Amino acid sequence: MSVAAVDGRALGTSLRVVATDAALLDAARAAVDRVVGEIDATCSRFREDSEISALHRSAGREVRVSPLLMQALRAALRGARLSGGAVDPTVGSAVRRIGYEGDFATVARDGAPLRLTVTPVPGWRQIRLDAGARSAFIPEGVELDLGSSAKALAADLAAAAAHAAMGAGGVLVSLGGDIAVAGSAPEGGWVIQAAEDSNAAVDDSAESIAIRSGGVATSSTTVRAWRRGGVALHHIVDPATGLPVQGPWRTVTVVAADCLDANIAATGAIVRGEAALAWLGELGLPSRLVTHAGEVVRVAGWPAPAGVALG
Amino acid sequence: MSPLLRHDTGRRDAALERRRSTVVMAAAGGLGAVGVLTGMLAASASSTSGNASDSSGSNVGAVDGSGGPSISNDGSQPSGVNQDPSSGGSLNPPFNAPSLPRGRGGGVNAVTGGSGR
Numbered sequence: 001m002s003v004a005a006v007d008g009r010a011l012g013t014s015l016r017v018v019a020t021d022a023a024l025l026d027a028a029r030a031a032v033d034r035v036v037g038e039i040d041a042t043c044s045r046f047r048e049d050s051e052i053s054a055l056h057r058s059a060g061r062e063v064r065v066s067p068l069l070m071q072a073l074r075a076a077l078r079g080a081r082l083s084g085g086a087v088d089p090t091v092g093s094a095v096r097r098i099g100y101e102g103d104f105a106t107v108a109r110d111g112a113p114l115r116l117t118v119t120p121v122p123g124w125r126q127i128r129l130d131a132g133a134r135s136a137f138i139p140e141g142v143e144l145d146l147g148s149s150a151k152a153l154a155a156d157l158a159a160a161a162a163h164a165a166m167g168a169g170g171v172l173v174s175l176g177g178d179i180a181v182a183g184s185a186p187e188g189g190w191v192i193q194a195a196e197d198s199n200a201a202v203d204d205s206a207e208s209i210a211i212r213s214g215g216v217a218t219s220s221t222t223v224r225a226w227r228r229g230g231v232a233l234h235h236i237v238d239p240a241t242g243l244p245v246q247g248p249w250r251t252v253t254v255v256a257a258d259c260l261d262a263n264i265a266a267t268g269a270i271v272r273g274e275a276a277l278a279w280l281g282e283l284g285l286p287s288r289l290v291t292h293a294g295e296v297v298r299v300a301g302w303p304a305p306a307g308v309a310l311g
Numbered sequence: 312m313s314p315l316l317r318h319d320t321g322r323r324d325a326a327l328e329r330r331r332s333t334v335v336m337a338a339a340g341g342l343g344a345v346g347v348l349t350g351m352l353a354a355s356a357s358s359t360s361g362n363a364s365d366s367s368g369s370n371v372g373a374v375d376g377s378g379g380p381s382i383s384n385d386g387s388q389p390s391g392v393n394q395d396p397s398s399g400g401s402l403n404p405p406f407n408a409p410s411l412p413r414g415r416g417g418g419v420n421a422v423t424g425g426s427g428r
Contacts, residue, residue: 003420005420013426014426016421018420018421082401082402151426172420172421174421174422174423175426176425176426177421177422177423177424177425177426178423178426179421179423186420188412188413188418189410189412190420190421191412191418191419191420192419192420192421192422192423193419193421193422193423194423194424195422195423195424196424196425197424197425198422198423198424198425198426199422199424199426200422200424202419202422204418204419208411208412208418208419209409209410209411209412210409210410210411210412210413211405211407211409212406212407213405213406213407214405214406214407216423217423218423218424218425219425220424220425221425222425223424223425223426224425224426251424251425253423253424255404255405255409256402256403256404256405257403257404257405257406258403261402261403264402265402283401283402283404284404285402285404285405286404286405286408286409300404301408301409302409303409303410303411305411306411
């Protein structure tokens, strides 16, 4: 049975849903749309009517939050902890200061010079959650950006919801290149092409892998990028400086048990720099890292194309 | 690369204590060519760095789990989503290792990469 796919847009990026049974694709897409819509309404810092915007307006006091926002906040804090603070949700103000002030489609690709200050972000430990009361507290002045984790979480939840709606077979959900699969894989597995840009055209000669479960995510400094005063900026902020990461990797792709963990590891690797190689290896996360010069390093079981030795 | 912008996490705390620096990006400059104008970091390094072993998560309770989209699988793969900050010692590797695709031609199901539009 051949797979069927449908493409669209969501969360300010591309959306792709692939089902192993064409007859179930509509059900899968409807479930994905529902979940992604809920994530957008809950976690988008660019929507004044989102729940996280309301949380920002309530900074300085404890407020009750929805189950989904609690889940997203917990996911973000877990990512911060497991990345050693490299992936920190309190980068919101820093991201805004470097020029990323709205949906990326509205961010001018070039502009006047910015005056920036090296300022560590407030830090994820400033956030307090009470799961029993389902409440959250963020200090005044702290702005959250769940972008690093919420899109991946959305892919995981959407794939699971789509599979439940289908009742059989398997499904792949890609949100801007953050990919989650659920259910049974097609024969030979889900084939994923690794690229700098998730909007890259399918290229049979490009490097690809096959997965049967879990998730794949890529973090890159090259795509969501802009210039101010002739200086190249990008959206991956180092919590230690509040500025775009200046490390050895321009793109990192990771395979993990789910898309969320893959995303945390990919972004964490960009921030960690050289130390990422050992970190990913110790975690056993198959990864593909690309230097700014274009050199590709594969670690922890990322399959090397024929004739290429593992890095 | 500027020493300011190195990303060796092992040196981060010490570096943070030395710097609170105004950085001016000149029109023709780059982040690697920033100018350090003033010093002394006021913020606590402990709020921005650290590792799993020093994060007790004492303010974080147990997973509520009610409402919202739920994770459902048919048993063919583990339900991997784990958002409990107070549990799970590491990021989870895939249940099945990735492999090279069999054959070539028209088989790509999705493209992973950075997302910008």
